[in-house]
Amino acid sequence: MAELGFSNVSKQFDGAPALQGIDATIRSGEFVALLGPSGCGKTTLLRLTAGFDQPTAGEIRLDDQVVAGHGRFVAPEAREIGIVFQSYALWPHKSVFANVAYPLEVRGVPRAARRARVAEALALTGLTAYGDRMPAQLSGGQRQRVALARCLVFEPRAVLLDEPLANLDLALRASMQEVFSMFHRRTGATMVYVTHDQGEALALADRVAVMESGKIRQFAAPEVLYREPADCFVAGFVGDGAVVSARLTGKTRGECMVLDVLGQEVRARSRTATPTHVSIRPEAITLSDSAMLRARVTNCTYLGGRFRLSLDAAGETLVAFSSCRAAIGEGVGMSIDDVWAFHDPDHEVRVTGMPSYA
Amino acid sequence: MSVASTRHGGSRSLDRLLPFVLLPVALVALGPVTRLLLEGVGFGDGFTTTHLSTVLSRPSTGTALKHSLVTAGGGTLLSILIGGAFAFLVALTNIRGKAALVFCLMIPMMIPPQITALAWMQMAGPSSTLLKILGLAPPLGSPQPLHSAGGIILLLGIQHASLVFLTLRAGLRMIPADLVEAARMSGAGSLRVWAQIVLPLSMPSLIAGGAMAFVTALGNFGIPAMLGIPAQYDTLPTLIYQRLVGMGPSVLPEVAVLALLIGVVAIIGVLFGRYVLARRGFGLAGLSAQPLSLLLGKARLPVEIALWVFIFVILALPLTALLATSLLPAYGVALTLESATFEAWREVLLHQPVTRRAYGNSLFLALSAAAILLVISLPLAWLMERRGSWASRALDALIDLPYALPGVVLSIACILTFLNLPFTDLTLYGTIWIILMAYLARFFVVMLRPIQASIAQLDPAMEEAAASVGAGLGRRLRDIVLPLAAPSAAAGAILVFLTAVNELTVSALLWSSGTETLGVVIYNLEDSGETVMASALAMSIVLLIVLLMGLVQAGAKQFPKGVIPWQS
Ligand SMILES: Nc1ncnc2c1ncn2[C@@H]1O[C@H](COP(=O)(O)OP(=O)(O)O)[C@@H](O)[C@H]1O
Ligand SMILES: [Mg+2]
Numbered sequence: 001m002a003e004l005g006f007s008n009v010s011k012q013f014d015g016a017p018a019l020q021g022i023d024a025t026i027r028s029g030e031f032v033a034l035l036g037p038s039g040c041g042k043t044t045l046l047r048l049t050a051g052f053d054q055p056t057a058g059e060i061r062l063d064d065q066v067v068a069g070h071g072r073f074v075a076p077e078a079r080e081i082g083i084v085f086q087s088y089a090l091w092p093h094k095s096v097f098a099n100v101a102y103p104l105e106v107r108g109v110p111r112a113a114r115r116a117r118v119a120e121a122l123a124l125t126g127l128t129a130y131g132d133r134m135p136a137q138l139s140g141g142q143r144q145r146v147a148l149a150r151c152l153v154f155e156p157r158a159v160l161l162d163e164p165l166a167n168l169d170l171a172l173r174a175s176m177q178e179v180f181s182m183f184h185r186r187t188g189a190t191m192v193y194v195t196h197d198q199g200e201a202l203a204l205a206d207r208v209a210v211m212e213s214g215k216i217r218q219f220a221a222p223e224v225l226y227r228e229p230a231d232c233f234v235a236g237f238v239g240d241g242a243v244v245s246a247r248l249t250g251k252t253r254g255e256c257m258v259l260d261v262l263g264q265e266v267r268a269r270s271r272t273a274t275p276t277h278v279s280i281r282p283e284a285i286t287l288s289d290s291a292m293l294r295a296r297v298t299n300c301t302y303l304g305g306r307f308r309l310s311l312d313a314a315g316e317t318l319v320a321f322s323s324c325r326a327a328i329g330e331g332v333g334m335s336i337d338d339v340w341a342f343h344d345p346d347h348e349v350r351v352t353g354m355p356s357y358a
Numbered sequence: 359m360s361v362a363s364t365r366h367g368g369s370r371s372l373d374r375l376l377p378f379v380l381l382p383v384a385l386v387a388l389g390p391v392t393r394l395l396l397e398g399v400g401f402g403d404g405f406t407t408t409h410l411s412t413v414l415s416r417p418s419t420g421t422a423l424k425h426s427l428v429t430a431g432g433g434t435l436l437s438i439l440i441g442g443a444f445a446f447l448v449a450l451t452n453i454r455g456k457a458a459l460v461f462c463l464m465i466p467m468m469i470p471p472q473i474t475a476l477a478w479m480q481m482a483g484p485s486s487t488l489l490k491i492l493g494l495a496p497p498l499g500s501p502q503p504l505h506s507a508g509g510i511i512l513l514l515g516i517q518h519a520s521l522v523f524l525t526l527r528a529g530l531r532m533i534p535a536d537l538v539e540a541a542r543m544s545g546a547g548s549l550r551v552w553a554q555i556v557l558p559l560s561m562p563s564l565i566a567g568g569a570m571a572f573v574t575a576l577g578n579f580g581i582p583a584m585l586g587i588p589a590q591y592d593t594l595p596t597l598i599y600q601r602l603v604g605m606g607p608s609v610l611p612e613v614a615v616l617a618l619l620i621g622v623v624a625i626i627g628v629l630f631g632r633y634v635l636a637r638r639g640f641g642l643a644g645l646s647a648q649p650l651s652l653l654l655g656k657a658r659l660p661v662e663i664a665l666w667v668f669i670f671v672i673l674a675l676p677l678t679a680l681l682a683t684s685l686l687p688a689y690g691v692a693l694t695l696e697s698a699t700f701e702a703w704r705e706v707l708l709h710q711p712v713t714r715r716a717y718g719n720s721l722f723l724a725l726s727a728a729a730i731l732l733v734i735s736l737p738l739a740w741l742m743e744r745r746g747s748w749a750s751r752a753l754d755a756l757i758d759l760p761y762a763l764p765g766v767v768l769s770i771a772c773i774l775t776f777l778n779l780p781f782t783d784l785t786l787y788g789t790i791w792i793i794l795m796a797y798l799a800r801f802f803v804v805m806l807r808p809i810q811a812s813i814a815q816l817d818p819a820m821e822e823a824a825a826s827v828g829a830g831l832g833r834r835l836r837d838i839v840l841p842l843a844a845p846s847a848a849a850g851a852i853l854v855f856l857t858a859v860n861e862l863t864v865s866a867l868l869w870s871s872g873t874e875t876l877g878v879v880i881y882n883l884e885d886s887g888e889t890v891m892a893s894a895l896a897m898s899i900v901l902l903i904v905l906l907m908g909l910v911q912a913g914a915k916q917f918p919k920g921v922i923p924w925q926s
Contacts, residue, residue: 050822050826051825052822052825075825075830076822076825076826077825077826077827077828077829077830078828079826080828081826082826082827083822083823083826085819085822085823087817087819089817089819089820089822089823090823091820091823091824091838091842092842093841093842102824102827102829102837103827103828106827106828106829106833107828147823150823150827151826151827154827154828
């Protein structure tokens with residue numbers, strides 16, 4: 001178990017930036033997900049951590065040891081960081097047992113101890129019966145487990161997983177998610193889990209780092225990401241709902257400020273005095289016929305237990321939940337309350353009734 | 359962590375040390391050729407062009423050059439005819455038994471040229487055992503018809519047909535099937551499709567294959583030596599050989615110029631072939647989903663019969679003639695069931711010290727070359743694929759040179775380089791080591807390319823996974839890369855062995871008493887009239903070669919595409 005630290009880490013490929021100014025600390029024993037669209041630099045960050053590539057600038061620390069940066073570079077084989085590849089990267093010429101035993105063989109663990117530890121790792125991943133098989137004779141899910149067993153058998157200081165479920169079908173994904181959770185509980189290992197699937201990230205991780213174009217946009221617990229997104233990208237990428245621009249009214253109500261959203265005065269939680277946008281989650285919208293704000297239903301889908309309505313209100317598309325079906329084109333009234341307001345760095349603050357200022 | 363740190367230190371230093379294999383490889387592979395280039399401008403005794411002008415203005419030089427161009431050119435045309443016909447029929451039509459046909463067409467390429475020449479000589483001419491059995495032999499004293507430019511052209515054409523075949527077939531596989539289907543939909547018949555669609559599209563491959571056959575024919579020594587020297591018909595390689603054998607190392611500066619001359623012609627051929635190939639793909643993106651398959655209909659059986667008869671004539675007949683001669687009690691005697699004897703075989707394989715020594719030398723050279731190249735090529739190929747640098751890329755581009763250049767050129771280059779080892783009084787000339795050095799230089803690509811191909815196919819994550827669990831570079835190479843590249847490495851090693859064990863051109867110029875190779879002894883036996891023993895020795899080598907080829911073929915499924923030359 002170890003803490004991973006990144007200070008101002010940047011990586012360029014032939015001049016094209018893949019990572020820019022990454023600052024983050026992953027605490028010992030924490031399960032962190034790197035979430036972001038394809039091409040945002042998740043794999044690059046993982047490979048820098050494992051030591052397969054060197055950062056262009058910045059520093060990476062493993063506990064208090066600098067493993068990359070300031071002219072120092074610790075080779076991957078000396079970092080004791082396990083990695084599970086998207087392609088599994090099982091060695092096709094070694095049996096399942098030999099694949100899992102290899103890390104111990106490299107460390108010169110005596111034969112008897114090796115057998116015991118491999119058996120333990122195989123048992124933990126439910127592979128006891130498959131020790132003699134060759135990787136080619138396994139299904140995708142089983143290969144994934146072998147890769148995991150190979151990684152946990154040498155008790156690495158951190159475990160990195162690169163989109164481990166991307167090649168599996170839906171049913172297997174759910175069961176493998178449980179395997180990862182169980183693995184994390186049992187070993188208490190520091191884990192960094194790369195995915196582009198927010199469901200996976202929010203379900204598994206203690207904290208999620210949302211990435212976009214080589215930068216970490218927000219690094220927080222799943223519920224914080226959902227309730228208090230830091231900017232338009234995070235608000236739109238994580239969870240359901242809408243992002244709508246807002247104007248300052250200068251009023252407050254209790255702890256909250258009051259903003260002008262879609263021409264209505266709406267109570268908003270915030271950490272900034274100068275918000276530009278609000279994130280309106282479906283829970284923040286109450287449908288009622290008497291409400292002032294009118295909207296038109298543009299879509300209605302059944303989610304099981306409730307309906308999800310897409311609403312067009314003053315040119316913005318909002319999302320609300322409803323207990324009964326609505327016809328498309330139908331007009332409804334709604335009220336908005338308790339939204340999250342934030343300052344998006346790419347936008348200017350606007351104030352009701354006054355010319356906008358920067 | 360402390361244990362890990364020391365291991366890490368070791369592997370980092372290996373990572374730093376590994377690039378240094380580039381240096382000896384570059385020296386061994388490219389040093390001699392560079393040395394030869396310098397010789398041309400009078401390296402050693404001041405820069406001068408006198409050698410160049412005297413040798414080039416001598417009439418024998420012009421004649422030999424003309425003969426080289428005529429025989430290589432004629433042979434190439436014949437190769438294009440044979441190889442082209444086979445490639446079109448095998449790649450495009452529904453004839454049966456393609457694998458067997460291709461295997462048989464490839465055997466002439468693997469059989470050393472002097473054995474081919476010997477076998478054909480046993481088939482034609484007044485002393486042909488076969489013709490005597492049939493009562494068709496021309497009267498004694500009439501000339502051997504193969505001792506002529508025509509004979510050389512015929513055998514060169516057959517020997518190198520497979521080169522055209524392989525290049526053309528590779529090209530044909532790139533023609534998308536839908537192009538042909540579109541033509542058929544427009545109502546074109548098989549022959550029309552071939553003439554108007556397939557032939558124009560495959561022309562660059564055909565020309566490139568021809569260029570390759572030309573360069574190889576130009577450097578061929580065994581065939582013009584066996585067929586041309588008795589008829590005083592000299593090509594550049596045989597001229598160089600006769601000069602050097604007749605006068606010794608004193609004529610080195612002279613023959614260096616001849617070697618450069620043939621080297622220049624060869625390089626022009628190589629570059630021309632590469633240029634045509636590079637321009638080949640006018641929009642023929644990738645492999646077609648399903649291969650072309652033109653139905654031959656009623657013509658199929660006659661075509662199949664014709665192909666097999668052809669194979670019979672170029673392969674089975676000469677080898678049968680060779681076998682028949684090897685069973686004679688004495689050359690010129692008629693072969694009957696009673697007179698047939700294994701005496702020559704016994705003599706050659708068990709008694710004659712020269713042939714036994716030659717077997718020993720050739721096996722030693724071939725095994726050492728294969729083993730040394732195997733050991734060097736694995737890290738080298740890994741370095742080229744995973745840690746590309748300008749140095750490794752330059753070496754990658756130039757390492758073809760010693761193989762592509764005619765063997766005599768490399769031999770002269772090696773003599774120049776190793777006659778006086780730099781900075782010492784030692785010489786390798788006259789020892790077996792000079793032959794080994796030349797083999798190492800010449801066969802490097804044969805070993806390197808298959809290993810490179812299999813490492814390129816390896817998912818880098820395989821090695822990264824090993825690194826992440828703590829394996830240093832040395833361990834990764836041993837535990838992961840080596841086992842996974844082993845089948846290709848084995849194929850490469852067998853190919854090196856196969857090519858080296860019956861090599862003649864290089865060793866013909868580098869041997870001395872005691873370091874004879876098999877190729878040299880066959881030539882010398884025939885040259886001194888011991889045709890029966892030469893035939894027995896040659897036949898034993900053919901058996902060895904076919905056995906080894908079969909071995910490689912049997913393991914074919916293990917190798918990545920393109921490792922086995924006759925499979926592509
Ligand atoms: N080895 C490489 N060479 C050049 N560019 C690369 C390399 N690896 C990644 N990139 C580029 O860096 C960016 C981030 O890639 P990556 O980290 O693989 O994204 P993700 O894993 O989030 O999909 C992409 O634009 C990609 O094209
Ligand atoms: Mg990725």
